Amino acid sequence: MSVNTFRTMMSRDPRNDKFDFFSTPPLTTLALLSRKKFGEKVWENACGDGAISKLLWDAGYKVFSTDIKDYGYEHQNDDDLDFLQVSQIAKAHDIVTNPPYNSHIKWIDKSLEFARRYVALLFPLVYLTPKNKRDFITNVCGFELLVIGWRSKFIVPGATKPGGMKDYAWFVWDKEKKAEKSFKTTIVEKSDVEAFANRSRTGRRVI
Numbered sequence: 789m790s791v792n793t794f795r796t797m798m799s800r801d802p803r804n805d806k807f808d809f810f811s812t813p814p815l816t817t818l819a820l821l822s823r824k825k826f827g828e829k830v831w832e833n834a835c836g837d838g839a840i841s842k843l844l845w846d847a848g849y850k851v852f853s854t855d856i857k858d859y860g861y862e863h864q865n866d867d868d869l870d871f872l873q874v875s876q877i878a879k880a881h882d883i884v885t886n887p888p889y890n891s892h893i894k895w896i897d898k899s900l901e902f903a904r905r906y907v908a909l910l911f912p913l914v915y916l917t918p919k920n921k922r923d924f925i926t927n928v929c930g931f932e933l934l935v936i937g938w939r940s941k942f943i944v945p946g947a948t949k950p951g952g953m954k955d956y957a958w959f960v961w962d963k964e965k966k967a968e969k970s971f972k973t974t975i976v977e978k979s980d981v982e983a984f985a986n987r988s989r990t991g992r993r994v995i
């Protein structure tokens with residue numbers, strides 16, 4: 789590994805955090821909320837410091853927030869829940885999160901198993917490049933890709949500069965739709981999301 793590669797990795801996550809915590813920027817979450825409507829109950833199953841949960845609440849959802857660790861989110865329902873070890877749960881919630889990337893395949897599998905209907909996970913777009921992974925992701929049930937049309941800046945606590953110099957997208961599955969009939973891609977423009985955010989701030993219900 790070159791010194792530069794090593795430096796880049798270290799600036800992204802100097803903590804070497806095995807739980808892969810970083811907080812999702814609000815506009816990135818609003819990109820999803822401006823485009824998708826979920827059932828009334830949503831599970832943020834890797835809630836971190838509540839960055840996504842808070843916006844889900846603001847949008848009117850009943851949010852169940854869990855994480856394997858406590859990052860200080862005051863409305864966290866469980867701060868010691870390893871989602872990958874969950875074996876039984878009522879399938880009453882749609883699932884929305886930016887999950888740990890080091891276990892993303894398992895996360896997709898389990899989320900699809902335990903979600904009521906929708907699963908929305910934020911991933912680097914490059915996850916769709918390898919053919920076998922793309923097939924696994926897109927062939928399971930109805931799939932929609934909401935591409936974030938700008939570079940999101942993720943701040944890792946303690947990092948010297950923002951990470952996230954990648955292209956991201958919300959990967960959204962609908963268990964009630966058949967895969968081959970519904971693959972859809974949308975590029976979400978920053979200006980549209982900012983307008984959506986302004987409408988929310990002025991108190992108009994947006995969802």
Ligand SMILES: C[S@@+](CC[C@H](N)C(=O)[O-])C[C@H]1O[C@@H](n2cnc3c(N)ncnc32)[C@H](O)[C@@H]1O
Nearest residue numbers: 807810811812834835836839856870871886888
């Ligand atoms: C990329 S961070 C995202 C945090 C939050 N979802 C957000 O978007 O701001 C990933 C989160 O996954 C949590 N996590 C990692 N492994 C987990 C597991 N097995 N079960 C539950 N949470 C886990 C970490 O503690 C961390 O908070």
